[in-house]
Amino acid sequence: MLSIMPNIEDKTRPRISGLSRGARILRGLSLVIPATVLALMFLTAIFADLAWIGLPDVGLSPYHPNDQVLKERRLPPAFIEGGSTEHLLGTDNLGRDVLSRVIHGARVSLSVSLLVIFITATIGTILGITAGYLGGRIEGFIMRVVDVALSFPGLILALLLATIIGPGYMTVVIALSALGWAGYARLTRGESLRIRQSDFVAQARVNGASTSRIMLRHIFPNVLNSLIVIMTLAVGMMILAESMLSYLGIGISAPTASWGSMVADGRNDLDRAWWISTFPGIAIGAVVMSGNFLGDWIRDKMDPRLRQL
Amino acid sequence: MTDVILEARDLKKYYPVTKGLLQRTIGWVRAVDGISFTIERGKTLSLVGESGAGKTTVAKAVLLLEKLTSGSILFEGKDIYRFSKSQLKMEYRPRVQSVQQNPWSSMNPRMRVRDIIAEPLVVNTKRTKEEIRSRVLEILDQVGLAPNQVDYYPHEFSGGQRQRIAVARALALNPDLIVLDEPVSALDVSIRAQIMNLLKDLQDQYNLSYLVIAHNLATVRFMSHTVAIMYLGEIVEFGEAEELFTRPLHPYTRALISASMLTLPEDEDKGVEKIILSGEMPSPLNPPPGCRFHTRCVEATDKCSKDVPEVREIGQQRVKCHLYADPSVRSAVSKGPDAGPAGK
Ligand SMILES: Nc1ncnc2c1ncn2[C@@H]1O[C@H](COP(=O)(O)OP(=O)(O)O)[C@@H](O)[C@H]1O
Ligand code: SF4
Ligand SMILES: [Mg+2]
Numbered sequence: 085m086l087s088i089m090p091n092i093e094d095k096t097r098p099r100i101s102g103l104s105r106g107a108r109i110l111r112g113l114s115l116v117i118p119a120t121v122l123a124l125m126f127l128t129a130i131f132a133d134l135a136w137i138g139l140p141d142v143g144l145s146p147y148h149p150n151d152q153v154l155k156e157r158r159l160p161p162a163f164i165e166g167g168s169t170e171h172l173l174g175t176d177n178l179g180r181d182v183l184s185r186v187i188h189g190a191r192v193s194l195s196v197s198l199l200v201i202f203i204t205a206t207i208g209t210i211l212g213i214t215a216g217y218l219g220g221r222i223e224g225f226i227m228r229v230v231d232v233a234l235s236f237p238g239l240i241l242a243l244l245l246a247t248i249i250g251p252g253y254m255t256v257v258i259a260l261s262a263l264g265w266a267g268y269a270r271l272t273r274g275e276s277l278r279i280r281q282s283d284f285v286a287q288a289r290v291n292g293a294s295t296s297r298i299m300l301r302h303i304f305p306n307v308l309n310s311l312i313v314i315m316t317l318a319v320g321m322m323i324l325a326e327s328m329l330s331y332l333g334i335g336i337s338a339p340t341a342s343w344g345s346m347v348a349d350g351r352n353d354l355d356r357a358w359w360i361s362t363f364p365g366i367a368i369g370a371v372v373m374s375g376n377f378l379g380d381w382i383r384d385k386m387d388p389r390l391r392q393l
Numbered sequence: 394m395t396d397v398i399l400e401a402r403d404l405k406k407y408y409p410v411t412k413g414l415l416q417r418t419i420g421w422v423r424a425v426d427g428i429s430f431t432i433e434r435g436k437t438l439s440l441v442g443e444s445g446a447g448k449t450t451v452a453k454a455v456l457l458l459e460k461l462t463s464g465s466i467l468f469e470g471k472d473i474y475r476f477s478k479s480q481l482k483m484e485y486r487p488r489v490q491s492v493q494q495n496p497w498s499s500m501n502p503r504m505r506v507r508d509i510i511a512e513p514l515v516v517n518t519k520r521t522k523e524e525i526r527s528r529v530l531e532i533l534d535q536v537g538l539a540p541n542q543v544d545y546y547p548h549e550f551s552g553g554q555r556q557r558i559a560v561a562r563a564l565a566l567n568p569d570l571i572v573l574d575e576p577v578s579a580l581d582v583s584i585r586a587q588i589m590n591l592l593k594d595l596q597d598q599y600n601l602s603y604l605v606i607a608h609n610l611a612t613v614r615f616m617s618h619t620v621a622i623m624y625l626g627e628i629v630e631f632g633e634a635e636e637l638f639t640r641p642l643h644p645y646t647r648a649l650i651s652a653s654m655l656t657l658p659e660d661e662d663k664g665v666e667k668i669i670l671s672g673e674m675p676s677p678l679n680p681p682p683g684c685r686f687h688t689r690c691v692e693a694t695d696k697c698s699k700d701v702p703e704v705r706e707i708g709q710q711r712v713k714c715h716l717y718a719d720p721s722v723r724s725a726v727s728k729g730p731d732a733g734p735a736g737k
Contacts, residue, residue: 283493287493287500290456291516292482293512293516302501305501306501
């Protein structure tokens with residue numbers, strides 16, 4: 085039988101005309117810069133020190149983040165008069181090296197963020213797809229819980245948890261996860277409702293595919309795009325939330341370095357030692373913005389119909 | 394005796410129309426209103442009518458995607474609504490497959506062609522990966538696609554190629570009956586014939602039975618064995634394709650033939666003007682009384698708006714129109730050669 089090579093028949097498929105050179109460069113940069121920033125932050129977090137592979141004295145961090153040298157308090161950064169290359173970003177009010185603390189803070193901030201995103205996205209997606217595809221009473225129940233979670237004041241829950249189990253790493257993770265899944269559930273439920281109506285799901289039913297197969301093989305891969313976009317956007321949001329909780333003293337507590345607690349520590353010294361708060365603040369801003377830019381870029385790129393551009 | 398693979402008896406599908414917060418039912422959309430047909434093994438029945446006539450609803454009923462309001466569907470003599478879950482899975486689903494109208498939405502955009510075609514095999518059989526692989530390549534060849542195309546995603550193909558993939562998927566399980574809902578209407582006119590020819594070849598090769606749905610008579614002319622013309626949920630004319638095309642009886646059929654640019658035999662001789670189908674099909678929510686077609690029929694009489702016409706057998710054809718009801722009106726059919734029982 086005759087064989088037809090790709091696209092011989094195809095003269096009608098629209099091709100989106102080329103972007104201008106300038107626009108292409110901008111588009112490229114909007115990927116390269118945020119991706120680089122995030123990659124560097126992750127590498128920093130991983131290689132802050134190598135204690136986790138049994139090499140406690142090697143790593144990116146020049147000092148131990150909690151080592152105090154009281155004689156060397158509030159030393160300015162190296163590029164300012166009075167600063168030295170011993171402490172590139174200066175020292176804080178207890179004489180701890182700011183650079184080392186920012187580097188170790190990356191570890192806390194990023195790992196909280198990733199852990200929370202993983203937990204919330206998993207729970208939210210399972211519930212959202214189940215509600216969207218099955219419908220009926222199950223959907224009614226799940227969506228009611230979602231409504232409650234979305235309208236519940238997160239800060240109050242965090243305060244409550246902090247009082248009950250005390251502030252700390254897991255408190256932050258639980259506080260952010262307990263309500264955070266609801267957003268994913270709402271998103272994936274909406275998408276599932278739409279995909280459920282589609283011809284290819286009807287086709288799968290004609291073929292006799294089981295409910296679980298349809299949810300796993302047909303619905304899930306098609307919500308993945310939006311899911312990835314939302315997850316990328318959440319990196320920044322979760323870091324901001326963790327910082328806020330730590331700033332308020334609910335989250336990661338002293339002496340452990342996290343970006344939020346560092347900003348909080350330095351706020352009384354803003355007039356005489358601005359660098360204590362500013363550098364962790366810049367780190368937060370850089371990661372949040374990179375996450376948002378990257379999320380937008382992925383959203384533009386992920387649509388399979390636009391993918392071949 | 395003819396070998397009937399599928400028989401539909403008096404199918405009805407009414408969709409409730411609801412209103413307000415309480416979802417009170419205020420009426421019924423009579424999408425399909427009492428139609429019957431049979432499909433013979435290895436043959437094609439075409440269901441033709443304008444958009445909204447209820448064709449897709451019939452297809453969905455056969456594919457068990459929609460529950461009927463009443464009526465029954467017999468597959469090889471067995472009522473499919475009486476099948477148990479396991480009987481459906483063993484005896485019905487794998488043997489009745491479908492090709493949908495829109496090749497852009499009928500495939501999961503996140504699956505490769507390989508997995509799209511393999512899905513019926515994976516779901517319904519216990520074949521090994523290797524067996525499935527070779528079966529996929531085999532069918533791909535039969536529908537005229539190259540083996541190296543299995544790793545592409547659907548969006549990388551044109552409409553015609555996608556429809557070939559859809560046909561391949563429908564063939565995977567060696568079905569007996571394939572329901573094709575407007576298989577070419579979403580495609581470029583230039584490639585419609587290719588797909589229709591492919592379907593015809595496959596039918597001859599595998600003795601497949603088709604239920605083909607179309608809104609354009611010309612599309613199905615050369616592949617149909619029998620044709621049912623649908624209007625507002627009813628079959629208004631039913632007959633052997635050759636007869637129906639050369640001797641259309643119902644005014645609606647004649648109008649459809651006109652609309653699809655097929656020339657009526659007698660038009661050629663007498664230079665009769667084309668019958669223009671004016672206006673829109675009325676809503677199935679409030680079908681017109683009497684003959685449902687009377688609002689647009691060029692031959693309508695007073696009787697047509699009052700009395701529902703009965704189905705008459707004229708030769709091998711069945712037609713639902715007053716023109717053929719009693720001998721006194723048959724003069725009105727002078728345009729139809731050999732019409733009426735006298736033609737037998
Ligand atoms: N799920 C539904 N709910 C209510 N009305 C429907 C539904 N599906 C189809 N209909 C109505 O039934 C009629 C027949 O539709 P359909 O079978 O899709 O026609 P066709 O395929 O011939 O164009 C149309 O008037 C349509 O609006
Ligand atoms: S019954 Fe009357 S209105 Fe209906 S198709 Fe026949 S002639 Fe036309
Ligand atoms: Mg239709």
